[in-house]
Amino acid sequence: MREIKSKDQENDVWAPMSRDEPSFLAQMGVMEGMTEHSTSRNLELLPTFTAIKFGAPDETAGRCETGDTEPDAGLNVKYGVTSNLIADVTVNPDFSQIESDRPQIEVNRRFPLFFPERRPFFLEGAEIFSVRGPVAFVHTRTIVDPRLGAKLSGKAGSTALGVLFADDEAPGNFDDPTGVGFGQTAKTFIGRVKHDLYTESHIGGMFTNRLFDFDGVLQDENTSAGVEFEFANSLSLGVHASRDLERFEGLDFIQNRVNVEGRVNTNRAVQLGAGFNVGDQLFFDVENPFLGRGLGGISARPCALCPDSSRA
Numbered sequence: 547m548r549e550i551k552s553k554d555q556e557n558d559v560w561a562p563m564s565r566d567e568p569s570f571l572a573q574m575g576v577m578e579g580m581t582e583h584s585t586s587r588n589l590e591l592l593p594t595f596t597a598i599k600f601g602a603p604d605e606t607a608g609r610c611e612t613g614d615t616e617p618d619a620g621l622n623v624k625y626g627v628t629s630n631l632i633a634d635v636t637v638n639p640d641f642s643q644i645e646s647d648r649p650q651i652e653v654n655r656r657f658p659l660f661f662p663e664r665r666p667f668f669l670e671g672a673e674i675f676s677v678r679g680p681v682a683f684v685h686t687r688t689i690v691d692p693r694l695g696a697k698l699s700g701k702a703g704s705t706a707l708g709v710l711f712a713d714d715e716a717p718g719n720f721d722d723p724t725g726v727g728f729g730q731t732a733k734t735f736i737g738r739v740k741h742d743l744y745t746e747s748h749i750g751g752m753f754t755n756r757l758f759d760f761d762g763v764l765q766d767e768n769t770s771a772g773v774e775f776e777f778a779n780s781l782s783l784g785v786h787a788s789r790d791l792e793r794f795e796g797l798d799f800i801q802n803r804v805n806v807e808g809r810v811n812t813n814r815a816v817q818l819g820a821g822f823n824v825g826d827q828l829f830f831d832v833e834n835p836f837l838g839r840g841l842g843g844i845s846a847r848p849c850a851l852c853p854d855s856s857r858a
Contacts, residue, residue, distance in 0.1 A: 588626035594640040595619045622667065631700035631707070636667050638693055661687050671699025674708035675738050675752075683752055689734055690716035706750075708738040726761065733757040767791035772805075780811035784821075792828060799837050801826035807844060820844055 550556040561575030596619075601612035620638035627633050647661045663669060668686040675684040689695075695712040711734070718730040733756070740750030772786030786805045791798060803825030811817045820843075827840025 585629075588624070590622075590624040592622040592624075593619070594621070596640055596642065624670075627698070628700070628702070631698065631702060632670060634667055634670055634695075634697045634699075636692070636695045639665075639667055639695065641665050660685075663687055667695055667697070670697065671708055674699050674706050674740070675710070675736060677738075677752060684736055684738075684754065686710075689714045689732075691719065693731070704742040706738075706740040706742075708736070710734070710736040731757075763793065764791065765793045782809045784808070788825075794828065794830060794835050795832060797835060799826075799828050799835070801828060801837070803840075 547560070548558045550558065561573060563570070563573050567573055595617070597615050597617045599612055599615045601610045603609075604611045618638070618640070620636070620640050622637075622639060623635040625633045644664050650659050650661075652659060663672065663686050665686075668689070672686075675686075677683050689712045691714060692712040693715050695710075697708075697710045699708045699710075701707070714732045714734060717732045718727050720728045722728070735753075735755045737753040738750070739752075740748050742748045768788065768790050770786060770788035772784060774782065774784040776782050784805075784807045788801075788803050788805075790801045790803070792801065793799070803823055805821065805823035807819070807821030809817065809819040822841070822843040824841050825839070826837050829836050829838055
């Protein structure tokens, strides 16, 4: 259908249309024989340019002295390889327009805080890299300051594909040039493929890799052994011992622990269990960490109709 606004909203249609037929779409004609035509590709070029100048008051001269202007430029490229497959390339991206993260209180330095991803480059095709599991397999916020990034995401037929590469400058951003890792970058690669089998079924795989540099110092080590006894009348007893090395704030701490646990199932509906563990326990203090003694236990209680939930 062609609409000609200059002729009082005249509409011309290729297939004959009848006012007696209430459906307009049902009278559309079918064009055949038109094959092997080229299709357009979406191409977006998004350049960025920022500049910053620092100043400081000069009490002697009575004025503000400013330094040199520091310009910075970047480029983002988005290209539609197909209608369902998108390629993204970014060079020195600028994320200053992104919404600020909500403040969080850091109460335990052993575990990093989690912030949601809001940067456009990483949001494109993010659902492809999302996998259910006991841990977050991909958390792109660990890529802090990429100087170069490339990504291919989308779907080809029944197969979803995602490939991401980033060269992150953040690990080497130190003020002290003598610091370990000064000027180094972390290269991250993530590959994900998922093939649809049925409506609610699929099979897939994921590969992740990050370039890193260690100084050869052992951080964690675990050695454990145990024995378990199974007796008549559903009685069980287990004894386990472990030796753990954990490095914290540059110091090595050796922790030895013993765990004893017993369980009895009187019938299918009731289960009783009890146990205790005792041994060394590390006190995680930043200024003065030390090794103390820790004692824990598992109380005995009846649990009706839930034999797998007897621990308290």
